[in-house]
Amino acid sequence: MADYDYDLFTIGAGSGGVRASRVAAAHGARVAVAEEYRVGGTCVIRGCVPKKLLVYGAHFAEDLQDSRAFGWTAENCVFDWKALRDNVLAEVDRLNGLYRQTLENHKVEIIEQRATVSGPHEVTLADGTRKTAKVILVCTGARPHIPSCPGHELGITSNEVFHLDEVPKRILISGAGYIANEFAGIFNEFGSKVTLINRSDQLLRGYDESMRDRLLQISTMKGIGFRFNAEFRGIHKNEDGSLRVSMTNHDDLEVDCVLFATGRLPNTEGLGLEDAGVELGAKGEIKVDKYSRTSVESIYAVGDVTDRIQLTPVAIREGQAFADTVFGNKPTTVDYSCVPSAVFSHPPIAGVGMTEGEARNKLGAVKVYQSDFRPMKNVLAGRNERSLYKIICDGEDERIVGIHMISPDAPEIMQAAAIAVKAGLTKADFDATVAIHPTMAEELVLMR
Structure with missing residues (x-):
């Protein structure tokens, strides 16, 4: 391996990439990680962690109301979105620092640039520098899917929702998966008039039907509106800054914010994977075997970019298994059966x-x-x-x-x-x- 700059070059410092890199380094490998944004990935920076903190914040709306029956008098309670937002973002900064520290403590080199694959054993950095590695690991995650309708650029995704200047008075959330239902509950508790739009007539496909039906019933009782069998025709910005949304099978809707939560797509565009011989699937996902190896012997992939199960703990398990297999002389696979999951709805x-x-x-x-x-x-x-x-x-x-x-x-x-x-x-x-x-x-x- 001395013929290469590194034993392992990881592209992407999310949950899977960080675990794989630090474990490989613990096994004695010379490791570098290229990350173009921030260490921690979707979960820490713009996903599970900040969203769960918003869920905690939203719960106080009902808790404060319920507390009266338990003898508490909570007067003059006012919700300050900016205080919560800034506290959440500060926690994200703290975790970002801890993730960096973890890599540095294991002597993993962090390269703060975008990297693309330019060969079976070579990557090219944004500044043109080329690096070689015995093994390349792709952990670039996934990005929000944005519907292609006129005016789609007026909407936001889960990437931007944590940075809003204020809670929208009226919000339309597109989608019916866990992200859509979680943010529907969050903004409803914060006082927004929430409407959820979905192109089918079902919530949370893949979850037990009884649970889906009960969530729909409770959400409706809480005041969340639903527009099923609806697809976007277009989004138009009014003079007052509000948005007029037209859709199939329903009347137009005036809102202040449109949040797209319609699934996530693997981040493989522009990475040079196909030119290097890596086989991709129909959605752009990287095809891998049970050991996370791609169609190129020296290139592996773990996490959401493979579109196996898009969950942080699964990506971490895949990263651990990869490192143990390739650098720990301990062939390990991940068991995808019986994986528990949760939707942090209300x-x-x-x-x-x-x-x-x-x-x-x-x-x-x-x-x-x-x-x-x-x-x-x-x-x-x-x-x-x-x-x-x-x-x-x-x-x-x-x-x-x-x-x-x-x-x-x-x-x-x-x-x-x-x-x-x-x-x-x-x-x-x-x-x-x-x-x-x-x-x-x-x-x-x-x-x-």
Whole structure:
């Protein structure tokens, strides 16, 4: 490997790239990372972390209201968007520094330039410098998809939403996935009139139907509007700065902000991958084998750019497996079965394993246990919002093949429950577990 400048050259310092680089360096590799923006990637800079902080901030709207039933008097409470925004961005800066420090502590060289692939063992930096490496790892992530309609440049994406000068009075959110529903809940709690537009008639495709239906019901009760089977015709800016949105199957809508949350596309444009012989898929995703190797023997890819499962913990696992395989002499693959996930909507959804529909299609005979209840806190607060838990079992041996929940703290509860599903435990194992009372989580072991 001494014939090359580096043993590993990583393009992109997101979650997958940082993990792969530092672990490879710990295995003794000479590593460099090229990052054109900031260390930390989508999750830390413009995704999971700042969004979750906004979710926390949004929860105070209902918590302050509910607190009256618990004896608290909170007068003259005023929400300051700029204070929250600036505090969130300051936390992003702190995490960016910690990620840089992690790489530097492992003696990984950080190159603050865009890099493109110019050969099986060569990359070219933005300033024209060429670097060679025994192995190249592409971790460039994904970017928001923007619908191609007249006036689309007047909208924003999840990249820009954290930098707004003020909370829009009226916001139209395009999409029906987790990003769209999370921001719908956030802005609704901040006082915006929220409308969600989607070209189909379903929310959160891939999640259990009962959870999707319950979220739609609760969101509607909270005042969020929905326009289904609608596609953009165009966006026009009015003289007062507001936006007029025209769409199919519905009347025009006047809003102050349009947020596009219609999925994410792999960041492979202009990277030189195809010229280097790397095979790409229909969406531009990098095709890889089970060890994250591309069609070029010396080039690998992990994370959202491969469009396997676009989740930060998955990218981290892929980065770890890559480094252990290539530089740790320990061939490792990632198990993509039974990956838990969450939607930080209001209330949040969490799930692991098969949905009821998937289980019936795959297993035939299934047993479904449900608990539909009103959390204790909601009862005293006078809030009618109900939670729903569902356990799906193989009909033969009652092995649990899926758990799905919509409830306060559902993602926190699901992390432990996912271990049980991954381990292949049965409904009898849950039944034999003593409940922790009074909790919402106890419903998982009380279903009959």
